[in-house]
Amino acid sequence: MPEGHSVHRIARQFDRNFVGREVRASSPQGRFSEGAEFLSGRELLEAKAVGKQMFLGFDGDAWLRVHLGLYGAWDFAGEILVDPTIASANGRMGQTNQRGTDLDAPILDDAGENSLTSIGAPRRTRVHVRMSEQTKGLEDEGDQWPPPVVGQVRVRLLTDVTCADLRGPTACHVQTPDEMLATIAKLGPDPLVGDPAEGEERFTAAVRKKGTPIALLLMDQAVVSGIGNVYRAEMLFRARLNPHTPGKQVPEDVVRELWRDWVRLLAIGVETGQMMTMDDLSPDEYRAAMASRDDRHWVYHRAGLPCRVCGTEIALEEIGARKLYWCPSCQR
Structure with missing residues (x-):
């Protein structure tokens, strides 16, 4: 989707x-x-x-x-x-640490995730x-x-x-x-619609009052708009958050950081046309990640493979009729 x-x-x-x-x-x-x-x-x-x-x-x-x-x-x-x-998907935009990198050729995604606007x-x-x-x-x-x-x-x-x-x-x-x-009134906040600060307050309040697992809340479009299966898995890993944690048990500062991470990742996705969720990559690593989603994500679609951080096998389970990828060690 x-x-x-x-x-x-x-x-x-x-x-x-x-x-x-x-x-x-x-x-x-x-x-x-x-x-x-x-x-x-x-x-x-x-x-x-x-x-x-x-x-x-x-x-x-x-x-x-x-x-x-x-x-x-x-x-x-x-x-x-x-x-x-x-911006064009030439490896120069989308991550602040990559600005100014001299990568002169467009990067085409072998999985077909580019759109016209990410080419030039x-x-x-x-x-x-x-x-x-x-x-x-x-x-x-x-x-x-x-x-x-x-x-x-x-x-x-x-x-x-x-x-x-x-x-x-x-x-x-x-x-x-x-x-x-x-x-629109039935939808949760979208970082690109309205005031992001107000969106953060709405998102935080919605999450903190529910006993539903955070993995389900992030996919609930009445709680937050736009997050799907890929961003859900990646955001939870980036926060080192167990996906089964009830929303009301997630510390408020962690909930707020989830929102701010969504603000960052959505901006990168709109700019590049690709769901880039890894940070601090070298120019060569960044080019590889922009060209292939296998090099672009921390846990998504990596079931059975070693975690990029700790080496633990990435788990796959079904929650809310959707696949969930996560690291049982990093996300305890």
């Missing part, structure tokens, strides 16, 4: 390429025909992400809410103007790019415009020069402004 950084990056793509333009909407699959007809011909006024959900605001007080869920993805095609605020910005080019947790990279789209519909496209949004196709979302429907605000 796409985690918070991916959804924020998608929202930024819409902000650069669709906001301020009239949008034609259709539903090639047919499952969103009524909503597409309602939205088509309207100007897109705003694109925003809150955690794992994205909201596209159209004139006439109409909002399109999209939750990608486990299988959803956006495909962009046409003339894509990349957000210049997102700003630029204008005719490409096809998938925006999801498992980004497939760039493909030549040829001269046909609009591009042919491929697969089960729930929604196609089209300007004169840019196309966005949505496939496989968990949620996709039109909302009124009040419905959009009500949806």
Whole structure:
């Protein structure tokens, strides 16, 4: 499932390429025909992400809410103007200790986690790019415009020069402004939405009053927005925190540091397009980590392998119907 950084990056793509333009909407699959007809011909006024959900605001007080869920993805095609605020994934950004490192070639993720904006910005080019947790990279789209519909496209949004196709979302429907605000009100704080200090207070209060294991609380989108399975495992390891600890038993200073770590990691994810969770890497180590997620994480997807810190075998268990990776020694 796409985690918070991916959804924020998608929202930024819409902000650069669709906001301020009239949008034609259709539903090639047919499952969103009524909503597409309602939205088509309207100007897109705003694109925003809150955690794992994205909201596209159209004139006439109409909002399109999209939750990608486990299988959803956006495909962009046409003339894509990349957000210049997102750095290229060339090894120079995303970790403060790496700034100034002379790594001149872009780093391409062999697991396909890059998106267009992590390859180079700003630029204008005719490409096809998938925006999801498992980004497939760039493909030549040829001269046909609009591009042919491929697969089960729930929604196609089209300007004169840019196309966005949505496939496989968990949620996709039109909302009124009040419905959009009500949806957001049910979500926990997102470091990139509102005041991070206020978000820290909300997160701390929510965690400290619950007897639920912290591993489940971090995945509860009503407690904190945007954290998924990868960030959950990595944040708990970085805090050296036993995932089964009830929230109300986690010391307040540790809860606050979890929030501040999420602020840092989310910013890195949005900037690079990759869930980089390791610090203090040499330039060569950083380049390897940016190119392969096997070198990017402390515990995630490393079941049975030795802990990078203590050598203990990384444990894997199921909690809340999701896989949890952790070190029984470092996270006692």
